[in-house]
Structure formats: C-alpha cells, structure tokens
Amino acid sequence: MNTHKLRPIALAIITLTALAGCNDETTYIEQPKQNQDPARQMRSVFADYQSAIHTLDNTEFGQVTDQMASSRQAVDRMYLDKLENIDRSALSDEDKIYYDTFQFDRNIAIRGASLPNPRFGNFDIPITHFYNYIDWNASVAGAKQETPDDYQSHIQVIREFTAWTNNLHSQYAMGIVDKARLPKVLTNRLVESTEKALAVGTAPYGLLSQGLEDIEQHRDQYEDAFVTEYQKAVADATNAVSGLIDFLKVDYLDGARGAGTAEDTNIGWGDLPNGQAWYQWQLDRNSTTGKPAMELSQLGEDLVADAKAEMIRVAELIVDKRGATPKANWREENGTISLRTFKLLDGNGDIDLNEFFDYLNSEQFFYGRDGRDISGTDYATLCEAASSPSACEAALIDYNTFKTDANDVVAKYFKPIKTDYTIVPVPANREEYDGVGSYGNNEFNLNTNPDYSLQKWNVSTLLLHEAAPGHHFQNAYSIEYPPADKPDYIQNVWYTAYAEGWALYTEWLGLEMGIYGELDNSGKPTFVNATGMCKLDLDYQTFQGGIYTDAEECNALQYFGSLNEAQLRNMRLAVDTGIHAKGWSIKQAQEYMDSNSALGNGDIESESYRYAAYVGQAVSYKSGYLVIKEMLAKAQTELGGQFEWASFHDQLLKYGDQPMEVVETSIENWIKTQ
Incomplete structure (x- = not known):
C-alpha cells in the first residue's frame, strides 16, 4: 500500500x-x-x-x-x-x-x-475600468508563446483563466443578492473598456486567440489532437468572457444604483451595505495612516484653500509679462475653436484665478492642439502606437530633453543608480481609460492623446513624479541598494501611500533641487538661475511652440505645473471622501476640481471616474507625502549640520515599500544612530 x-x-x-x-x-x-x-x-x-x-x-x-x-x-x-x-x-x-x-x-x-x-477584502474585486483585470488576465491567457513546448504548458493557463472568469461571474451574481454591486455608471465603463481592450480586428474577443492563431499558422509543428484541444480551451475562455460581459450588460445592470450618468449621486462605496465601515478599511489600507474619512476630507479642503495663494503669485508674474488681457485660441464645449481674450484681473484689479486657469487650458498649451505638425523625429516609430503621432512626437521630444536635465540634478541628492528608463506612449486603445501617466517595468507610460494628456507646463512635475527621482528611481534604488539580509517577503510588498507619497515628495523635491529657480528666504522659487528645462539660451519663439516670453516665464509656468499637481493631490482627499463618504456625484467631483485648479477637461474627466472606481487610493498620495515631509523636517531639525540628503533618502528607499506608520519608526530609529 x-x-x-x-x-x-x-x-x-x-x-x-x-x-x-x-x-x-x-x-x-x-x-x-x-x-x-x-x-x-x-x-x-x-x-x-x-x-x-x-x-x-x-x-x-x-x-x-x-x-x-x-x-x-x-x-x-x-x-x-x-x-x-x-x-x-x-x-x-x-x-x-x-x-x-x-x-x-x-x-x-x-x-x-x-x-x-x-x-x-482584496484589491481585485470589484473589477473596474481603472484596474481592469479582465483585460490584463486575458492578455496573459491569449498571448503568443515561444515554442510548441510552451504552448503545451500554456493551455493550463487558459483553462485557469476560464475558471477565474467563471468565478468572477459568480461573484458579480452574488453581488446582486447581497446588494453590493457597482453603480450603473461604473458598470457601463467597465463593459466598454473591456470590449474595446479585448477586441482585435473584427473579432470581439480576439485578444484571447492570439496564441491560437500562431499555432494555426504553424500547423505542421503540432498534432491535430493538440490543436483541437487548444481550440476548445480558447473557445471556452471566449465564451466565459462573453457570458460575463452579457451578464453585466443586462442582469447586473438592471437595478444597479443610478441612471448611468455623471450626475448620479450616492454611487460611492459608502452607500453599499455596511459601506462606511468598508470605506474606512479601504482608506486604512491605502493611506496606512489610520486617519478617519472626515478628517481626511477636512484636511483636503484646507490644503486646497492654502494652495491658491501661491497660484496667484504665478498669475501675477504672467500679467507682468503678457498684460492683463492675453489672447489665445479656446475650445468651447461644443468643440468649436475661436480666439478668446482672457481677463486675468477682476474689477478690483485682483487676479481672477478661474480666468487664469482657463488661459492655461487654451489650445496653445496642449500637444496636438497647438497647430503644429511634428513628424520624422527619433520617436516616430514609437509614436505609431498613439492616436496622434504628431502630438506624441512633440511630447516625447520635451520629456526626453528634461529627462537628461533631471538625471544631472538628481545625482547631487542620491547615490547613483544604473538602471535606465524609457518614455513610451500609452496605446491608442487605452488612452481614454488610463490616467495621464504611469510607471512600470522601467517604462514611463505617457498619455499623449491631445484630449487626455497634461498641458505642456506639466512636463517637469510629471517626469519628476513618474521617473527620476520618482517611481523609477524608487524601484531601481531598492533593487540596486538592498539591505544585506532583506527577506523575500518584503521584496514583494507594495503600498500606495509609500510609492505615491514618495513620488509626490519628489515633485516637491524639484523645488529644493532648483528645477524652477533659486529659492527665496521662504523656500519659494524665484524663477531665475534654474536647473531644469527652461534654459536661458533657448529660442523661446519656437520652444514648445512659442508659449513663453523668456526663461523666467517658462520656469514660472513649469512651477505652476508643480503647484497644480500638488493641488490635484489636495483635492483628491476631498473628492475621494466626497464620492465615497458624502454621496457626491462624478459631476460634483468634476466641478470641484475645475473650480480649484487648472486641470484640463480630459484630465478632470478621467480622474473623476478613477476616484469613483479605485476606492480610497486617491487619498494615499498626500497621506504618504505628509509623513515623509514630517520625517524630513524632524531629521533636519535634530541632525542640523549632520543631515545629509543622500543618507536620508537611502534610509527611505533601500527597504522598499512600507506602511507609513512603519516609515515613521524607521526614520526615528535612523536619526538616533546618526
């Protein structure tokens, strides 16, 4: 036996x-x-x-x-x-x-x-358009393999995808029973993004058949029985996804919250059964600080109000350079474009911030909408994946130029890293659903769609955030400078508050590094003698399409990009809690962001849907940043002349991701050893 x-x-x-x-x-x-x-x-x-x-x-x-x-x-x-x-x-x-x-x-x-x-109680459920695991997992299941032996093994992956999809179908069905399902507005967006992502040519779910098509093109390398077996596995996977999507379109959508529009209120997580407790858990796992929803909401609103004073300082400089009534092409809501006069001062002679925000969203400040035709650059082949190759090539020229500048400046604050990164455009079929930028696998993914990308004055802050010394630097540093005996478990953890808090901190660090000019006694940039992209010897009649009068104005507007992105993170505290704890609609969130920042319409649209879908994640940015800044101030105060930037950053980065409450303990212990 x-x-x-x-x-x-x-x-x-x-x-x-x-x-x-x-x-x-x-x-x-x-x-x-x-x-x-x-x-x-x-x-x-x-x-x-x-x-x-x-x-x-x-x-x-x-x-x-x-x-x-x-x-x-x-x-x-x-x-x-x-x-x-x-x-x-x-x-x-x-x-x-x-x-x-x-x-x-x-x-x-x-x-x-x-x-x-x-x-x-995990990151995967419910799946939404923003983190669409149906798309991602289907791309794995349907992928081409290198050899016949690889296909022999991969057929099991396809079967596991089918089982995963059927399980997911069951979970959404159970959501109907216990009244815990997505609102109509997010369900529709999930269905649309999934159908678009999985379609290849005329095949609605062709993404799942990429490997099978490869097998059939090399039929002589496979036994007939195996081809039949593989065809069945792919057919089962396709039927499972098709069944899930059909279910979401009809049974799941029927009775879901709202009418499916941006005006729907009470669509947030907090409106589910036991939703407020669920939402607080989402906040805790994302912010890792333990702050309650209403405290985060009030913090956000206070920070939003404070940020406007510095925005006004930049606007005053623009008025000095261009006068109070600059003219530029403006796109109306119906799509028509006409020349508009922007009145940057109100009747009392004070800055009209909303008018200034509009001016910074005029056509001249967007790649692909400024009338330029850019082609034949070193990035032409890379930009074939984008919806607007011209806008893509123009953007990649500027981002790669600043990449070189940023690498030179960063070297003074950190130990050197060897791993490089590439700036690549988001594919056309993902531009509408992805954010403005992201990082992964040594690639800075840049959305270059003229209607969903950031303005030209955001080049500096976005590259600092996503690449160096932001996400790329953070990732590469922990790999190249690991502690001597770092457990395998720790190498695989990931915390949004740490990762995004660090990236937001590096945006602020751009000021310290002089990217926008020397600092005055209060730590604010003067816009002169800058180390960033706005060089004195540039031809400002042609640089970025001639949108700046000189280096000082260029630095001021690039700095405004940093302010505007910081304001975005301030607003996220208010907007995320607004949607999920206070019952805001997506439209209310959009109006709040529009009135308090110079975000573009496309950016506001994608961000607002993101907050509704990716519950609690938006609060992590500012939460993590505030802890890092607090620890920096503590280290500088207690160490005085012994404080070293490279050493401080080494302690923050070499262990990889940590909860922010652990970061506090780590830095406090490090200070004692210095």
Whole structure:
C-alpha cells in the first residue's frame, strides 16, 4: 500500500481552512521555538507564510471566492500569532521594519476578510475600468508563446483563466443578492473598456486567440489532437468572457444604483451595505495612516484653500509679462475653436484665478492642439502606437530633453543608480481609460492623446513624479541598494501611500533641487538661475511652440505645473471622501476640481471616474507625502549640520515599500544612530 505524506505546511492549511468558519478559540497553533535567534524566527515565519499561501492557491490568476477569502484569513491569523510570539525588542532596527510591515499586512487583511462579503477584502474585486483585470488576465491567457513546448504548458493557463472568469461571474451574481454591486455608471465603463481592450480586428474577443492563431499558422509543428484541444480551451475562455460581459450588460445592470450618468449621486462605496465601515478599511489600507474619512476630507479642503495663494503669485508674474488681457485660441464645449481674450484681473484689479486657469487650458498649451505638425523625429516609430503621432512626437521630444536635465540634478541628492528608463506612449486603445501617466517595468507610460494628456507646463512635475527621482528611481534604488539580509517577503510588498507619497515628495523635491529657480528666504522659487528645462539660451519663439516670453516665464509656468499637481493631490482627499463618504456625484467631483485648479477637461474627466472606481487610493498620495515631509523636517531639525540628503533618502528607499506608520519608526530609529 502506498502512503502519501502531506508536507507540514499543507497539513496546517488543510486544518486551518477546515476550521475557518469555526469559533473554537482553543485551536492550538505551533509557535516558533524560543531557543532560536529572533531574527531567524521572523524570517522563518515569513518564508512559511509565503509557502502556505502558495499551497493554498497556486493558480495563475488566483481564486476569487468567499471561501478562498476566509481560508486566507485563517492563514493570516495563524502567521500573525506566530510573529507576535517573537520577541520584537530583541530585533535590530532593520528587522523591526520587516516585523512591523508583516504585522501591518496581516492585521489589515484580517480586518478586510472579517467584514461582510469577504470577496471585497482584496484589491481585485470589484473589477473596474481603472484596474481592469479582465483585460490584463486575458492578455496573459491569449498571448503568443515561444515554442510548441510552451504552448503545451500554456493551455493550463487558459483553462485557469476560464475558471477565474467563471468565478468572477459568480461573484458579480452574488453581488446582486447581497446588494453590493457597482453603480450603473461604473458598470457601463467597465463593459466598454473591456470590449474595446479585448477586441482585435473584427473579432470581439480576439485578444484571447492570439496564441491560437500562431499555432494555426504553424500547423505542421503540432498534432491535430493538440490543436483541437487548444481550440476548445480558447473557445471556452471566449465564451466565459462573453457570458460575463452579457451578464453585466443586462442582469447586473438592471437595478444597479443610478441612471448611468455623471450626475448620479450616492454611487460611492459608502452607500453599499455596511459601506462606511468598508470605506474606512479601504482608506486604512491605502493611506496606512489610520486617519478617519472626515478628517481626511477636512484636511483636503484646507490644503486646497492654502494652495491658491501661491497660484496667484504665478498669475501675477504672467500679467507682468503678457498684460492683463492675453489672447489665445479656446475650445468651447461644443468643440468649436475661436480666439478668446482672457481677463486675468477682476474689477478690483485682483487676479481672477478661474480666468487664469482657463488661459492655461487654451489650445496653445496642449500637444496636438497647438497647430503644429511634428513628424520624422527619433520617436516616430514609437509614436505609431498613439492616436496622434504628431502630438506624441512633440511630447516625447520635451520629456526626453528634461529627462537628461533631471538625471544631472538628481545625482547631487542620491547615490547613483544604473538602471535606465524609457518614455513610451500609452496605446491608442487605452488612452481614454488610463490616467495621464504611469510607471512600470522601467517604462514611463505617457498619455499623449491631445484630449487626455497634461498641458505642456506639466512636463517637469510629471517626469519628476513618474521617473527620476520618482517611481523609477524608487524601484531601481531598492533593487540596486538592498539591505544585506532583506527577506523575500518584503521584496514583494507594495503600498500606495509609500510609492505615491514618495513620488509626490519628489515633485516637491524639484523645488529644493532648483528645477524652477533659486529659492527665496521662504523656500519659494524665484524663477531665475534654474536647473531644469527652461534654459536661458533657448529660442523661446519656437520652444514648445512659442508659449513663453523668456526663461523666467517658462520656469514660472513649469512651477505652476508643480503647484497644480500638488493641488490635484489636495483635492483628491476631498473628492475621494466626497464620492465615497458624502454621496457626491462624478459631476460634483468634476466641478470641484475645475473650480480649484487648472486641470484640463480630459484630465478632470478621467480622474473623476478613477476616484469613483479605485476606492480610497486617491487619498494615499498626500497621506504618504505628509509623513515623509514630517520625517524630513524632524531629521533636519535634530541632525542640523549632520543631515545629509543622500543618507536620508537611502534610509527611505533601500527597504522598499512600507506602511507609513512603519516609515515613521524607521526614520526615528535612523536619526538616533546618526
């Protein structure tokens, strides 16, 4: 008789998942042996946890079910108990960072799975247009493979995609029963973006057939039986997606909240059953600061009001350069373009900020809308993927020019990094649904659609945020300068507040680095002797289409871009909580952003839908930034002349992503050692 022995971890998982719905508080869990070194105990807990989760679910796309959420919670509880049995005080300051991070992760996950409808206690559900896993997973399932052997293995990936899609279908169906579903306005957008992304040529879900078409083009390399098997797997996957989309269009949409328009109110997470508790959990896992929704909302509104004073200073300089009534082409809501006179001063001689915002959104400030035809550049081939190659090439010229300038300046504040990045345009079929920019895999993805991109005066701040010293630098630094014994678990964690807080901090750091000019006694840029893109020797009659009179005005408007983006993050605190805690409509959010910033209409539209869809994520930017700035001020005050930028940034970056409450402890301990 053959006896099959289970590994200890597998046995533990089976036991725990069987007990997941049980209330037996006396269940015994083996704890780390106390005669081991605490650092080794901790790493053992991390490694065993990763193995346990893999044992629980090793599918390509993950199993999205209530049962899986409950099982994961049981594993989380088990390993939190194991961790907390370790003597934290005996760990080094470095290891305390890892201990606290793992502890935070487990606690936030356990909380999420303890709320009703546990399938919502993760980043994947409900899927929306902004993080469309249907699109992303379908691209993996349908992808071409390198060899026949690869296709033999990949057929299982397609089957797992089908199972994942069918599970997702079931989850949305359950959402009808327990009244936890997306509003009509987001459901429609999810359906539209999915259909557009998965269509290839005339095939509605052709993205899933890319590999199959490759097989059929090389039919002589495959057995007929395998081709038939692969065809069935692809057909099953296509039917599963088609069935899900048809379901969302009819059964799911019927009875969902609202009429499907931007004017619909009460579409936020807070309006779901138990929604306010759910929303606070979303805020906590995104901001990692523990601040309640109403406190974040008030903070946002206060910061929005404060930011306008500095915007007025920039507007006053523009009036000095161009007068109070500059003229420029303006696009009306109906699409017509006419010459408009902008009255930048009101009847009392004060700056009219809303009029100034309009001026900065005139046609001359947008690539592809300024009348220029740019072609034949070094970026022509790259820009074939964009909807407007001319706008794309013009933008890439400017962004790549500033890339060189930024790299030179950044070197004075950080240890050098070797890994480079590339600026690539967002593909045409994603421009309407993606944001203005993103970063991943050493690529700064730039939306160059004339109606959905940022204005020319945003080049500096967007590149600082997404690339260097923002997201790219942050990612490359933690890889190139890792601590000596960094656990594998820590290398895979990701926190929005840390990542986006850092990127927003690097926008502010642009001021410190002199990107917009030397600073005055109050730390504000003077717009002279700048280290950024606005050089004294540029031909300002042609640079960016002749939109600046000189280097000073160029620096002032690039600085305004930094102010405007900072204001965006201020507004996010108010808008995210407005939609999800106060019942705002998307239209209300758009009007709030329009009245308090110079964001373009396309940017405002995409951002407002994003906040409705990507719950709580928008608050993470400013939340993380404020913690980093607070720690910077503390370090500079306590260290005085011993403070070094490169050393401070090294402590922030080398450990990778951390909850912000862990960042505070890390910097405080670092200060004591200096």
